[in-house]
Amino acid sequence: MNARAFLVRGLLAGLIAGLAAFLVANVVGEPHVESAIALEEAGAATASDGHSHSHDEADAAGAEDEVFEVSRTNQSTWGLLTGSLAIGVALGGLVSLVAAGTLGRLGRLLPGQSTALVALIGFVAVALVPFLKYPATPPAVGSGDTIGDRTALYFGFLLLSVAAAALATYAACRLRTRIGTFGGVVLGAAAYLVVVVVAALVFAPVNELGDFPADTLWSFRLSSVLTLATLWGVLGVALTGLVIRLYAQESAVAQRRELAASL
Numbered sequence: 001m002n003a004r005a006f007l008v009r010g011l012l013a014g015l016i017a018g019l020a021a022f023l024v025a026n027v028v029g030e031p032h033v034e035s036a037i038a039l040e041e042a043g044a045a046t047a048s049d050g051h052s053h054s055h056d057e058a059d060a061a062g063a064e065d066e067v068f069e070v071s072r073t074n075q076s077t078w079g080l081l082t083g084s085l086a087i088g089v090a091l092g093g094l095v096s097l098v099a100a101g102t103l104g105r106l107g108r109l110l111p112g113q114s115t116a117l118v119a120l121i122g123f124v125a126v127a128l129v130p131f132l133k134y135p136a137t138p139p140a141v142g143s144g145d146t147i148g149d150r151t152a153l154y155f156g157f158l159l160l161s162v163a164a165a166a167l168a169t170y171a172a173c174r175l176r177t178r179i180g181t182f183g184g185v186v187l188g189a190a191a192y193l194v195v196v197v198v199a200a201l202v203f204a205p206v207n208e209l210g211d212f213p214a215d216t217l218w219s220f221r222l223s224s225v226l227t228l229a230t231l232w233g234v235l236g237v238a239l240t241g242l243v244i245r246l247y248a249q250e251s252a253v254a255q256r257r258e259l260a261a262s263l
Helices: 003-048 055-068 072-101 111-133 144-202 214-262
Strands: none
Touching (some): 003 072, 072 214, 111 214
């Protein structure tokens, strides 16, 4: 089992996961995105009532919108599908390479088991924990002036979470030989939890909700986390299944060779 074999299966699993994530996002998430956009447009229309513009400025703005505007139908279908598949394939390739790199380094876990563990740790460190600190926000929430700062905070926390997860996993594997598997896992998980909790307290909060409706915000964030869970869940299950099948095939070939050599 080599990195290339893992990568091919990871890309395939990512493609499947991206398609599943698109279906969930389109069915569950898009209605709440539409609601948020409607609120944003209503607010923009109210704000524009107090400003006057010349006909030339209005015509220029309308011409510019016609050139660059992408319809919501395309955004919610082909655009969403393309983005979901691209993210799924990229994520599948990355997770598969990490799984290949950790093969045989996570105690006595079989390839399928270690792959499932990598996917689970990835979901927690890359998706779930950063989401809990900086949850997704709908289009009508947040100022355009602070988008750079908000992006920097999110990715900074994301990188810290991933680094903490990697170090905690390494520590758990090292402690396993001294205090046993259970003790190593508990201490590793506790160390990761302490790091991310302290980081969550240190990192600046983001609160730009204003008077956005709480029920719409809750529904949007719930659909976002469901989409993330679908992406990572399908990826983990599909990749684990493909790796288990590959391991079984290679084990059968090795056994036949050993049998042939013993005759």
